[in-house]
Amino acid sequence: MDRYHQGSLAVQERVGVRELAEHVGRSIGAGIKDVAADFLARQPHLVVGAADAAGRLWASLLTGPPGFVRATGTDRIAVTGGLPAGDPLTAALATAGTRVGTIALDPRTRRRMRLNGTLEPAPGGFEVAAEQVFANCPKYLQKRQPLDLAAEGPGVVRRGDALTAGQQRAVRAADTFFVATTAEDGTDASHRGGLPGFVEVLSPTELSWPDYPGNSMFLTLGNLAADPRAGLLFPHWETGAVLQLSGRARTEFAADGSRSVRFRIESAVEALHPGRLRWSAPEYSPANPAPPSHRGSTTR
Template sequence: MTITAGPYHQGSRQVQDRVGVRELADHVGRSIGPGIREVAAAFLARQPTLVVGAADAAGRIWASLLTGAPGFVRATGPGRVSVAGGVPDGDPLAEALATPGTPLGTLALDPRTRRRMRLNGVLEPTPRGFAVEAGEVFSNCPKYLQQREPVEVLWDGPGVVRRGGALTPGQARGVRAADTFFIATAAGDGADASHRGGNPGFVEVLSPTELAWPDYAGNAMFLTLGNLVEEPRAGLLFPDWETGRTLQLTGRARTEYGPDGARTVRFTVEGTVESEHPGRLRWSAPDYSPANPPVPHRGRTTT
């Protein structure tokens, strides 16, 4: 998702035109640029986590969670971010984060303040971790962000707990209970990492290999859905805020449009990684976003 003639590629334009928000998207898109402002640099330096999205050597898209003491992510120039450390051993993106030129999407989200910032660019390995040369830097509104406070850091954990090709019953229960997940997508020579939030139950588990969720009204950019128009590969990251455990899914996603204008994204699971790593964070119970729509009652599924 590179910046050529403006911040949007044809996939995003196609969705904007279908929904009828091109003029609004043009206005919002003026906030996208390669520079890291002073306020953005200060925000990054306070964060103990960073979500990253990229493709592995096989071309599968994953979203991964990095953690560290505040300051492990910092701006080192007007368009460059340095990250100390990396993903834990066994993470699907371990190799990609050590490969020069990897297109990388990053998302810094602060549950304490309901603020978030996205920075997409190209990775360069460094002696202490990696750096990202920014192509796109922008902030998003606090819609659908649940507020939480950090509780403690857990320093024990077995690493990767389970790999598979479909959700286990326990993983399915965790997805149904989720109020937050992150989605990584890619198109052209760029990658992006974004956030999705709602009240528990907003993500449906239709089967061990199929999920669905509503695409709530947002900033009108349609970067994620636009990427999916051009490239259906995607990766999901479900954090367990109480234990620090993460569930990563890779697969393919598509958007369905209803006659009333509603949008639903359907995701086919092709791979799963469940992890519990040292240095993971535990967070408090959430204060749900007032923007979250109510979740309709649904029939029981079979997983």
């Protein structure tokens, strides 16, 4: 199995981690092991990344009782239910052959698992034939506990092509978001975390965030090197609100070896869906660096 395409290989070479990436990449498989199946069966959330009919990339959040996501063998998962009304990926997740990236992240345990593959509609939901399955380390994951399900909600409350003042405040306060990217070998959904302020709002249509050291595979940055489309999902954990952004991103490499990503917004959807899950305030990861605006400060 080819673990990396040319985009990821180019970033690995530029950063000087090609040998390490080859070693770490051995963790990527096509099979779902028993421990992974057990993990999935415990999750109340699943993030899915895909492209809509117009080719825009989005990341969406599915919620359900534990067991709504389950392995149905060593190479396939089944998801019961679908996306809330008005979600940008509703049609895509009902279309056979959609390339999807999924990530199950458990804030209770700081564990996460990614599974990428091809979607097939199924009665009451959909299935994904697994092509890439792997776990990630707990770096930059904030710990939270589930509180309750909010039965009511207006659904989609705003659509636009730029961030409102309130949405800008929400992004600046975020400690977690998810990013969907794509390339010729499929679509991927990943996680980014840090202390509030790690995502900078440069303007109502442009964001930036640092690329913190990770597993050295550079799947996300590699995809962006091959295809600049990206979809971001900002969950507001305490209220259950979601902010979804679709646009294009590029990686900037600094002379000191650091990296950051610039994202230009093309479309935004804000929603407060019924049936959303609300979580506790976070216990921040000890791995979180100081956000850009706080670097050099003597206080934390």
